[in-house]
Amino acid sequence: MIKVFRLMRPKLKFLAILTILLTIVQVLCFLFSPNLFGSIVALFSQIDSGKDIRINILQNVGFTVPTVKAAIMWIAIIFAAIIFVGAFTSLSAAYLANYVGIMHSRNLRNQIWDHIMHFSKREIEKFTHANLITRFTTDIQRVRHSVTNILRTLITGPINMIFGLVLALLINKNLSLILIFLLFPISIILGIIAKKAIPRFRRETKYYEDISLEAQESILGVRVIKSYNLEAQQENKFQEANVGFSDLIKSNYNMLNIGLSLIFLFANLATTALLATIGFINRGKIATKQEYQDIIREINIFISYIFVMIHGVLSSTMISFNIARGIRSSKKLFEILETSPSIKFIESDKKITNGTIKFDNVSFAYYEKNVIENVSFTLKPGETLGIIGPTGSGKSTIANLINHDYETNIGNVYIDGHNIKEIDTVSLNSAITYIYQIPALISGTIKQNLLLAKQEATEEELIAATKAACAYDFINNFSKKFEHELETDAANLSGGQKQRLSIAQGLLKMPKILILDDSTSALDLKTESVVKANLKEYFKAYPLTKIIISQKISSIMDADKIIVMHHGKAEAIGTHNELLKTSQLYKEIVAVQLGGQSE
Structure with a gap:
């Protein structure tokens, strides 16, 4: 005492x-x-x-x-x-x-x-x-x-x-x-x-x-x-x-x-x-x-x-x-x-301006055994990276390292040429939007949840973001529209509605880097494809670096680069067509999900 x-x-x-x-x-x-x-x-x-x-x-x-x-x-x-x-x-x-x-x-x-x-x-x-x-x-x-x-x-x-x-x-x-x-x-x-x-x-x-x-x-x-x-x-x-x-x-x-x-x-x-x-x-x-x-x-x-x-x-x-x-x-x-944060709050002049991401021989372990090992890739502004692989293969870990939730054990992560450990924390948080599979929505109105991403957002911006996320229609059906009250954990919304609202929230922030971690898992294929098309249109004014993590081939097959993760290693990296030729695991996933269709 x-x-x-x-x-x-x-x-x-x-x-x-x-x-x-x-x-x-x-x-x-x-x-x-x-x-x-x-x-x-x-x-x-x-x-x-x-x-x-x-x-x-x-x-x-x-x-x-x-x-x-x-x-x-x-x-x-x-x-x-x-x-x-x-x-x-x-x-x-x-x-x-x-x-x-x-x-x-x-x-x-x-x-x-x-x-x-x-x-x-x-x-x-x-x-x-x-x-x-x-x-x-x-x-x-x-x-x-x-x-x-x-x-x-x-x-x-x-x-x-x-x-x-x-x-x-x-x-x-x-x-x-x-x-x-x-x-x-x-x-x-x-x-x-x-x-x-x-x-x-x-x-x-x-x-x-x-x-x-x-x-x-x-x-x-x-x-x-x-x-x-x-x-x-x-x-x-x-x-x-x-x-x-x-x-x-x-x-x-x-x-x-x-x-x-x-x-x-x-x-x-x-x-x-x-x-x-x-x-x-x-x-x-x-x-x-x-x-x-x-x-x-x-x-x-x-x-x-x-x-x-x-x-x-x-x-x-x-x-x-x-x-x-x-x-x-x-x-x-x-x-x-008395527990010191393992990741320190950084104030520096190293800011994120474009969204170039580079993994340089990165390995990471939560405890003793590596979850990912020797992962290397480069992603330029405006490019989309898809990450696919079995459960527990290290897909979300890559996203967590980009978001600086953890620090690498071996190797380094660079954004815009700066080591992520040296980037200004406020700039990092402002530049990256991470949309999770299970949305973190609070009790309150829909508008209050959306404004968490951008407090000064106008009514027009709210409508544009929710339309891009295919959320505007179900919001408009509520009698109070954007003033509709959400229960704790948004229990009065369906899983798909929660995900679309969470995506709209992330879009309002207008980030340099957007991470979608199985964020459309509750959406049907038609709605998911509309959301993907809307995202391209929404960010056409400036190049958005996008990382899509998914179990579904349909979610990542159009990406500029796809990483196939297996047992914590990047088993293969390439486009959809390239991986059909070079990765046996990728071909098996395609065969199971698309019935062998390659396009």
């Missing part, structure tokens, strides 16, 4: 310190009360004495007044002042603690978001989407609660313990031995609870994550689960995790309740021992009413401080376990922040 506080902005650090100071004042106001109550008890014994009446704010710290009326007035004034200051500092500290926790969690969330936005695909795959979402929500929420609890409850607990013990010692050093003996069993109980509970609370967090993941997988895969009649199996799997989670929580809190009950037992035993000790020490010694009043006053004050200490111990213990959850969550957040 120290790292969490180090990340605080200066203003929040100042407010955090102010919160701690206000909390200390609040606790001290609370600690004045027992002595003032003692002064009230002493007041009754001095009514008929004719002597000056003493008012103690702390033990042996106070002042005298001549009359009972003056004593009552001063006690009332002091009580009112303590109540006012205590209430003001309590409310102020509570407000500031919540403010610091909320604002720091917001800043922390922004910082983590900015950091993740610089992650490459490698880091995203390492943490997984579900894991990152959990850290954005549950973990940051736990850290927020921990910060608030540290600034408030974790401060009040130790102060109550320390000042309660000190003030009790000032009242009667002999009786304070009872507190020391009380602290001994309490320390043992807390030590046992801490040793057993903290690891169990960590397991509780792990169970929570497992249940969340299980629920997410079941919800996302509900169609598959139903289609294979796996409802009972998934329910049993979820119930197993849920029951384990519930049993662990019950066990944890049963252990805490037993420990807390024992602490209260020892506190009551200490009170009994206190009364017995006072009775034993003073047997036969108390002769006057004044002496009786003094003993009663000391007993009241001393018992008050016993329970002040117990309150400090209990509050510190309970909050410590909540903070243990926050510590685990903070470690997970810092795991993200």
Whole structure:
């Protein structure tokens, strides 16, 4: 948690310190009360004495007044002042603690978001989407609660313990031995609870994550689960995790309740021992009413401080376990922040102006084994490259390297003669549009989705792009046209409609390089051919470098160059007609898909 506080902005650090100071004042106001109550008890014994009446704010710290009326007035004034200051500092500290926790969690969330936005695909795959979402929500929420609890409850607990013990010692050093003996069993109980509970609370967090993941997988895969009649199996799997989670929580809190009950037992035993000790020490010694009043006053004050200490111990213990959850969550957040992006954000004067692509003997491995090996080719502005091959042959990996989602292990990728590792990141992202097989559409209107590519796009540009992608007709059929609302993941569109809308979005950007990664897989052959023809017309004003990745021969057969990938290697490179003569694998694919037709 120290790292969490180090990340605080200066203003929040100042407010955090102010919160701690206000909390200390609040606790001290609370600690004045027992002595003032003692002064009230002493007041009754001095009514008929004719002597000056003493008012103690702390033990042996106070002042005298001549009359009972003056004593009552001063006690009332002091009580009112303590109540006012205590209430003001309590409310102020509570407000500031919540403010610091909320604002720091917001800043922390922004910082983590900015950091993740610089992650490459490698880091995203390492943490997984579900894991990152959990850290954005549950973990940051736990850290927020921990910060608030540290600034408030974790401060009040130790102060109550320390000042309660000190003030009790000032009242009667002999009786304070009872507190020391009380602290001994309490320390043992807390030590046992801490040793057993903290690891169990960590397991509780792990169970929570497992249940969340299980629920997410079941919800996302509900169609598959139903289609294979796996409802009972998934329910049993979820119930197993849920029951384990519930049993662990019950066990944890049963252990805490037993420990807390024992602490209260020892506190009551200490009170009994206190009364017995006072009775034993003073047997036969108390002769006057004044002496009786003094003993009663000391007993009241001393018992008050016993329970002040117990309150400090209990509050510190309970909050410590909540903070243990926050510590685990903070470690997970810092795991993200301390992970350096494998691909750095580059600011340079090397920009993309044309779209020439060159692979120079490129090899790449996600883990140990190469996914692509010794791939070389050159693509000029305005040319189209088709990439085809069996599943897992490395087709999409080539596109990912062009998009700089990964860096090569061997060899280099050049765009416009610049090593891709040295190209300005903003220029690279602006020049390349990558349209995926599964579109990444957000909830909102169709227009909002399209404007992600070009915020200042006009109505005419939206119509032109959607017509080129064969999306305008189905959009025009909606009653609200471009203002039609999309559900999460565009669930109210068909697969083909999603792909066409995603293509239209990419066209609005007017990139130098367009990558279509199986982006027309859900389209029929007729619609696909229309989209291909429209793309040529749409970009006729300037040369567009285009990479088409597909399993379908019809998608890539018109390309200027075609790469046939097999086991991570470029098995052959050429035009459609050239490959029919030189590549056995290509001929087999054509034979299967086109029935042996070569044109």
